[in-house]
Amino acid sequence: IHHTCQWGTGERWGEHVGPAPTETGMSRLALSDADKSARDWFVSTTEALGCKVTIDAMGNIFAVRPGLRNDKPPTFVGSHLDTQPTGGRYDGILGVTAGIEMLKVLADNWVETEYPVGVVNWTNEEGARFPKSMVSSGVWAGDIPVEDAHSLREVHPGTATMASELKRIGYLGETPASYEATPMAAHFELHIEQGPLLEMANKKIGVVTGVQAYKWFTVNVKGRDTHTGTTDLKSRADALLTASKMILHSHRLATANTALASTGILNLKPGSTNTVPGQVSFSLDIRAPKDSTVATMTELVLRDFPRIAAGEDVDGSNLGCTSGLPLSVEIVEDFNSPATLFHSDCITSVHQSAHHILGPNSHNLIMDMTSGAGHDSVYASKRCPTSMIFVPCREGVSHNPREFCKEEDCALGAQVLLQSVVRFDRM
Amino acid sequence: IHHTCQWGTGERWGEHVGPAPTETGMSRLALSDADKSARDWFVSTTEALGCKVTIDAMGNIFAVRPGLRNDKPPTFVGSHLDTQPTGGRYDGILGVTAGIEMLKVLADNWVETEYPVGVVNWTNEEGARFPKSMVSSGVWAGDIPVEDAHSLREVHPGTATMASELKRIGYLGETPASYEATPMAAHFELHIEQGPLLEMANKKIGVVTGVQAYKWFTVNVKGRDTHTGTTDLKSRADALLTASKMILHSHRLATANTALASTGILNLKPGSTNTVPGQVSFSLDIRAPKDSTVATMTELVLRDFPRIAAGEDVDGSNLGCTSGLPLSVEIVEDFNSPATLFHSDCITSVHQSAHHILGPNSHNLIMDMTSGAGHDSVYASKRCPTSMIFVPCREGVSHNPREFCKEEDCALGAQVLLQSVVRFDRM
Ligand SMILES: NC(=O)NCCC(=O)O
Ligand SMILES: NC(=O)NCCC(=O)O
Numbered sequence: 001i002h003h004t005c006q007w008g009t010g011e012r013w014g015e016h017v018g019p020a021p022t023e024t025g026m027s028r029l030a031l032s033d034a035d036k037s038a039r040d041w042f043v044s045t046t047e048a049l050g051c052k053v054t055i056d057a058m059g060n061i062f063a064v065r066p067g068l069r070n071d072k073p074p075t076f077v078g079s080h081l082d083t084q085p086t087g088g089r090y091d092g093i094l095g096v097t098a099g100i101e102m103l104k105v106l107a108d109n110w111v112e113t114e115y116p117v118g119v120v121n122w123t124n125e126e127g128a129r130f131p132k133s134m135v136s137s138g139v140w141a142g143d144i145p146v147e148d149a150h151s152l153r154e155v156h157p158g159t160a161t162m163a164s165e166l167k168r169i170g171y172l173g174e175t176p177a178s179y180e181a182t183p184m185a186a187h188f189e190l191h192i193e194q195g196p197l198l199e200m201a202n203k204k205i206g207v208v209t210g211v212q213a214y215k216w217f218t219v220n221v222k223g224r225d226t227h228t229g230t231t232d233l234k235s236r237a238d239a240l241l242t243a244s245k246m247i248l249h250s251h252r253l254a255t256a257n258t259a260l261a262s263t264g265i266l267n268l269k270p271g272s273t274n275t276v277p278g279q280v281s282f283s284l285d286i287r288a289p290k291d292s293t294v295a296t297m298t299e300l301v302l303r304d305f306p307r308i309a310a311g312e313d314v315d316g317s318n319l320g321c322t323s324g325l326p327l328s329v330e331i332v333e334d335f336n337s338p339a340t341l342f343h344s345d346c347i348t349s350v351h352q353s354a355h356h357i358l359g360p361n362s363h364n365l366i367m368d369m370t371s372g373a374g375h376d377s378v379y380a381s382k383r384c385p386t387s388m389i390f391v392p393c394r395e396g397v398s399h400n401p402r403e404f405c406k407e408e409d410c411a412l413g414a415q416v417l418l419q420s421v422v423r424f425d426r427m
Numbered sequence: 428i429h430h431t432c433q434w435g436t437g438e439r440w441g442e443h444v445g446p447a448p449t450e451t452g453m454s455r456l457a458l459s460d461a462d463k464s465a466r467d468w469f470v471s472t473t474e475a476l477g478c479k480v481t482i483d484a485m486g487n488i489f490a491v492r493p494g495l496r497n498d499k500p501p502t503f504v505g506s507h508l509d510t511q512p513t514g515g516r517y518d519g520i521l522g523v524t525a526g527i528e529m530l531k532v533l534a535d536n537w538v539e540t541e542y543p544v545g546v547v548n549w550t551n552e553e554g555a556r557f558p559k560s561m562v563s564s565g566v567w568a569g570d571i572p573v574e575d576a577h578s579l580r581e582v583h584p585g586t587a588t589m590a591s592e593l594k595r596i597g598y599l600g601e602t603p604a605s606y607e608a609t610p611m612a613a614h615f616e617l618h619i620e621q622g623p624l625l626e627m628a629n630k631k632i633g634v635v636t637g638v639q640a641y642k643w644f645t646v647n648v649k650g651r652d653t654h655t656g657t658t659d660l661k662s663r664a665d666a667l668l669t670a671s672k673m674i675l676h677s678h679r680l681a682t683a684n685t686a687l688a689s690t691g692i693l694n695l696k697p698g699s700t701n702t703v704p705g706q707v708s709f710s711l712d713i714r715a716p717k718d719s720t721v722a723t724m725t726e727l728v729l730r731d732f733p734r735i736a737a738g739e740d741v742d743g744s745n746l747g748c749t750s751g752l753p754l755s756v757e758i759v760e761d762f763n764s765p766a767t768l769f770h771s772d773c774i775t776s777v778h779q780s781a782h783h784i785l786g787p788n789s790h791n792l793i794m795d796m797t798s799g800a801g802h803d804s805v806y807a808s809k810r811c812p813t814s815m816i817f818v819p820c821r822e823g824v825s826h827n828p829r830e831f832c833k834e835e836d837c838a839l840g841a842q843v844l845l846q847s848v849v850r851f852d853r854m
Contacts (some may be wrong), residue, residue, distance in 0.1 A: 086652055086697040086705075128699040156698060195657035214656060216700055225513055225827040228689035228712045229641060230622035230799035233682060235823070240690055241678060244671035251668060251748040255660060262655035263667055264700045266693060270513040271583060272555040273643055273691045273710040274800075275826040278513075283700040285655045319744065321678040372657035373701075396662070399702040400652040 001097050004041060005089050008034030011401040025401020026089055030082035030124035031165035038081045039171060042121050049103045054182065055173030057146055058136035059166045062182055064118040065103055073183040074116035075425050077102060077417060078376055079191060080125035088403020090192045090393060096121050098190045098414035105418060113425045115185060122376040129154050130162050132335050137379035139177045146177055155265060179383035186346055186424050187380035189388045190417040192405045194373050196396025204365040204412055205354040206390030209342055211371040211378050213294045214287040216335035221309060223327040225270060225278035236324040239280040240268055245308050245317045250284060250301060259288040259297050289370060291339050305329050340378045346387035353419035389416050428524050431468060432516050435461030438828040452828020453516055457509035457551035458592035465508045466598060469548050476530045481609060482600030484573055485563035486593045489609055491545040492530055500610040501543035502852050504529060504844060505803055506618060507552035515830020517619045517820060523548050525617045525841035532845060540852045542612060549803040556581050557589050559762050564806035566604045573604055582692060606810035613773055613851050614807035616815045617844040619832045621800050623823025631792040631839055632781040633817030636769055638798040638805050640721045641714040643762035646673065648736060650754040652697060652705035663751035666707040667695055672735050672744045677711060677728060686715040686724050716797060718766050732756050767805045773814035780846035816843050
């Protein structure tokens, strides 16, 4: 893990006086120069371990180690090497490096698997640079058209596309990005939980049975640029004031519906202290365990945001302020990931492996759970048996430089991953 | 006006099929290349009209036409050639070009004034690029230390300073920026009203007797980056949700206190759809006719924002949402412009000139008024008799590409300006 974190080293979080080189986060946006270095390392390392490496049209990198028989597709371990702009050292990276550790253990011990096994590094899982998470496993699964993915534009500064960046760093492969060109027998993924449940319950391994539903929207609010000193509150069409009301309202709706609502990006125009902003666009991320809850939240947002834009006092959202002139709002759905259930064969492999590794006290250390975050396993599960293994991370914090997973927990997760693959391969 | 708008032409607003070259706004940020071109034009034009040109350490450009006697300081006309990022063709530009028109009329008619007269182009009046409005007249007046002004950093992308940009475009003059090095007998400024009052009242000339008070703040909210999918609402320290509450609350306070509150800039970190923002900073512009109202607003903001950051439900500001973990807030006062009263001698000159020019019906066409916007006349008035002349602009819209002032109204304003200067010079 830490060796690969030399590419895209992020903000320091540790308070140690010494150099403490591992106490930094990561900033390795998908298809950046740092990502290219990590990819080059992935390719040379897996080739040195006897793998055949294939790169597809989304830059997904598949490293395959032959089995005794090769007339069926490999059992894969997969995750991602890209990170958030101010992310941690474990999200995604643990899953890929644990896959490489698996390849090393098999090689060091001259293990021959029944069928081939592989490790895949999926491109832009985070959706942080190109704003669609898990987009390249989505293309592989046939859910997202490759043209849509290729034309995705980066969030900042907004000029490069996925296709132009894939080409630039030399990872626009010739193999079509599809489950037909690169079939999988199964997909296993080890990941930090990114939430607090395992730590709070004092568990070591989370057996992930599914992933909650989520949708991403872009909300564009259009008002009118005017002077802050000469325009009374009634004569304004303040796009930022209106966006603020919408953000608060989305949280109120989430609270009422036991869902999550989050805004992580907000851009405004023109951006001057003494001009009332005429344009704001912001991201809205809505999640809930059930598809029906996300559907209800979506309906409520689509119903209420235009009313708020028009100046209506939706459930007191105006907080008693003078309402100005009416504004308009446009709401675009960018991404939809319905609730996912993983495959019982894979879940069973993980269960058996975890119990075997954790020993006599294992029933106290293992927990079934649903993932709050999306993962490439969501799309993999549409085309092959899939499941995931979670390990605890400190205080449940992720997408933050302080993200931390103990060495011992990383190792336990990697052992469960290896055994799950071997068990599935035998099965 | 329109000739000078070739430098920094902004967004089109007209719906004409033809080219309609004047139906665009302006985007001429202070000390940009476009501003340099407009400055070069100002220097060569005023020199050709027989003026001596001086540039001071803030890049203020003073063009002085000799009088019959030159043992007293010149009577100045002043305004600014910089604009908002998406501004109009009249804000500031009208005042400077009307000053040059005055020089032309005096030259064409061989008029000799008693004492010298001058035109000044003040630097970065807008405060749009370097976030302190009227900063260079502020230095001239001795109110803002030149070092503070020189080290002001641009808002976007945030690397250049006023000093580095003054040097880059060749307008870092050798004359100290001060009322002692460049004294003025008086300062007159013609400006579009930027508000709707003249148009609504069917008046032609506003005699500006003063300017309302305002303060600018930067509000820095600090929470914690976390994952949007795995962090429940209670475990978040969402800096954008908290900033949204503060923006709404500032409007509520403004409504209750008959003041204005506005946020024109908002930046957040890290800026990713699936990361709850840990840092937000935003501008807050507070205005009111009376200093005491601005003081009250300031007190209330300083009292309530930390409470909102801590999660307190200040007057229902949480809108019934789950409050997360406590955040912190830091509020920095960037700029303070107390309420200003102009000088009765200058006000009288404007009154008499307006009545003279508008003729028999003039009492129906002239209105005394207070400016909602700040102007360089605010700082000029601290060091010499000063007043302003307003002309109506369409629907009161300013800081917007659609900003518009009729030719006839520009001309009336320019005539009143010329006569005011000549009257003051005689007086
Ligand atoms: N694991 C992870 O952080 N994935 C990003 C996709 C999401 O937003 O849940
Ligand atoms: N006139 C004008 O728009 N000046 C900018 C300073 C202010 O914010 O009022």
